[in-house]
Amino acid sequence: MGPTSDTPLRPQDSGLLPRLLAELGLRPDTLSVPARAVQAVPLPSHLAVGELAWTSIGVAAAAIGTASADDDGHPLLPDPDLVADAYRSDRYLRVDGEAIEGFAPLSGFWRTADGWVRTHGNYAHHAAALRTGLRLRDGATPDEVASVLRTMTSVQAMTAVQAHGGLCVPVRQEAPREDAALRATPLIQVSRLGDSRPRALPRPTAASPLSGIRVLDLTRVIAGPVATRTLAFAGAEVLRLDPPMREEISWQHFDTGHGKRTALLDIAADRERFDALLADADVIVLGYRPDGLRRLGLDPQSLVSRHPQLVVAQLSAWPGDDSARGFDSIVQAACGISWADSVDGQLPGALPAQALDHSAGYLLAAGITAALCRRAEAGGSWYVRTSLRRVAAELLGMPRGEPRRAPEHEVRTQEFEVGGQRVTTVEPAVRWPGGPVRFAAPRPWGADAPEW
Incomplete structure (x- = not known):
């Protein structure tokens, strides 16, 4: 398999977009996939990474646009170059003009x-x-x-x-039966957990459809922070909480912390303060392992029994209640992607971006937005869930082709001053009619008080 073939992928064959629209309760005609645009996403791979990326971002934009009070029914189609840049944002991140190293020596x-x-x-x-x-x-x-x-x-x-x-x-080979079983489950689960009164979106506008929505962010690394960054971009008030004993890698926060406030709080030691935050939250996004969440009483059922107004979103590396640790690169290796995207079949390979993380993040944001809309219409507490392994199964089931040479393009960036450092990041790829086109600046990690 050669890395420079011009054989096109056939995105119209996967059926991914109509299934996602159905899972989110969006009209089938909300978004269409122009094959040429998907093929133009410069993320060369044997697998349909371009289609997965384009569709994930497109569905997030469609869900957010639908939440707008000024929705005109014509969502903006994602720009292929912006899609690729968003998925490879770590490669374009600069801190005081210097590039960062995405993986440490022991990774x-x-x-x-x-x-x-x-x-x-x-x-x-x-x-x-x-x-x-x-x-x-x-x-x-x-x-x-x-x-x-x-x-x-x-x-x-x-x-x-x-x-x-x-x-x-x-580094394992593919497991087709396991993948097929996973694909029989929703890629993005949106389900009702309990009853409560309808709660309207507070101040939806075209520019900020989620204005007035409060989101507690208990996630790290890429997927969860991408989801909450997307919600903040849509106008939500996002408060990220981290334990004081686990410092974040600074560049990861610069890459995904746009528009959020960020505070340190030991949930187990200061439960009263955390519960007060939770009482005023609309959404909580969980990225920690299920066994840890259960110990803290933060499993979805416990949360909604105490706070029936909540939308609970959960992201994990593995599906179900598997408590194993995992990151995008680990899941790629464990499920066969590293061999499926190997250049020569002798050395394991990797996707051209951490596409499982980014796709899971955008899809989770879409599911949260859909759940907020359902809560506004019918009330209830809602549960939104996906996993990196579920996204991997989807990608492995999509049509394959030879990688095509990625054409050069101008990367669109924006610059911020964050805690005395000059940070350059890519522009947002999620766009909807009347919405913003630039991110708000990240805050210094852990610099805010744990309060709304």
């Missing part, structure tokens, strides 16, 4: 005695867990990690690292 593919594993060590505590699991000293180099892993089977490596809370998975 990547490694040979084992019987194959390959993929690790993730961007956060310091995950890198430490990886070294501990492999019985290496603090500060062990990538060469030392590689040397140890070559003596272990892939399963031995996974077991050793995960036993200490690290992230390491074998």
Whole structure:
């Protein structure tokens, strides 16, 4: 399979768009997919990454536009270049003029005695867990990690690292039956959890359809923050909460923190303050593992039993109640994408962007917006859910083709002053009639009080 073929994908064959519109309760004619526009998304891959990206962003824009009081029924079609830039935003991020390194030295593919594993060590505590699991000293180099892993089977490596809370998975082949079973479930679940009175969208306008909506953001990394960034872009008041003991990677917040307030709060130690925030929230977005949420009493059913007005949105790496840790790169490796998008079939590959994360984020934002509209019409508490693995199953079931050379294009960026640093990020790809075309600046991480 050559990387420069001009063989086009056939996006009209996947049926993704009509299914998503149906899951969100949007009219079938709300959005159409022009094949030429989808094929023009410069995200070259053997898999239909361009269609997945274009459709995810298009559906988010359609849902937001429908929430507007001035909806004219003609959503703006996503610009293919902006779509690609949004999905590869980390590559264009600049902090004081300097590019960032998206993956830390201990994140990547490694040979084992019987194959390959993929690790993730961007956060310091995950890198430490990886070294501990492999019985290496603090500060062990990538060469030392590689040397140890070559003596272990892939399963031995996974077991050793995960036993200490690290992230390491074998690079597996596709599992068609598992993927088909996942595709039989909604890509974005929107379901009613309980009853409450209808609650109108407070101040919908074309520019800010979600103005007056309050969102508690308990997410990290990419997918959840992309979802809440999209809600903030649509006018929602988003308050991100992080535990004081887990500092965020600064560039990740610069890349996805636009328009949000950001505060530090130990939920377990200061439950009274958290419950007061929750009482005034319309939406809570959960990105932590299900077992941790249950320990805190933040599982969806517990939340809506105490706060029947809530829209509860949950995002995870894996479907169901699987509590395993995971990131986009880990899911790609575990479900067969790394081999499906390999250049030569000998070395595992990766998608041209962290497309599972970004797609899950935009789809979650679309589902939350749809749930808010349903709450306004019929009342009730609502549950919105997707997972990176569910998105992966969708991508693996879409039509495939040879990667095409990505044409050069001008990347549209905007610049902010954030905490004394000059930050350059890409422009938003989600657009709707009458809506904004530029992000609001990120706030310094953890700089705000935990209050509305």
